[in-house]
Amino acid sequence: MTSQSQGIQQLLQAEKRAKDKLEEAKKRKGKRLKQAKEEATAEIDHYRLQREKEFRNKETNVMGSQGNLSAKIEEQTTEAIRNLTSSYHRNMENMMKKLLSTICDISPEIHPNFRPAV
Template identity: 65%
Template sequence: MASQSQGIQQLLQAEKRAKDKLEEAKKRKNKRLKQAKEEATAEIDQYKLKRETDFRRIQTSVMGSQGNLAVKIEEQTTERIQSYNSRFQKCKDKVLQELLDLACDIKPELHINYKYTV
């Protein structure tokens, strides 16, 4: 009987060691999964950062040229407005005088379609 209980004790100890090894293996597996997840997250972040910097660079080159175009158009518009204003100031008095002359200097005459009958 003692040998049987000793055999049972050995089986229980072997089962306990197997259980401990299994728990240790699970811990290593979980640890490795966490490490792999962290590595994947870091790799994703690095890739995302690279793509964002590429996008920003391309956006800057495209938008920069559009920004320069907008500045050029704004400058041209300002120049044209100044030109129109200066021409207006030069011709304003002359045009006003011509309009006043036409309105005030009335020369009465008969219309060409008017037929005078006596």
């Protein structure tokens, strides 16, 4: 009988150790899942930050080039205005002389179709 009760005791102890090992394995599995989830979240965040950085770089390249285009157009417009202004000042005096001479220097002539009254 004692050997039978010893055998039962051993079985109960073995069952308890198995339950303990099972619980410990479940805890390790839970910890590992939690750790994997945290690692995945960190990796996702890192990837998201990297993609956002690339997007911002591309955005600044595109917007920067548009800014460069507007600056270039502004510069060309300023240059054209400067050229026109200098041309105006350079030619204004000569043009005014021509206009005044055309208006003021009148040489009276008789029109070819004029017939004197008889």
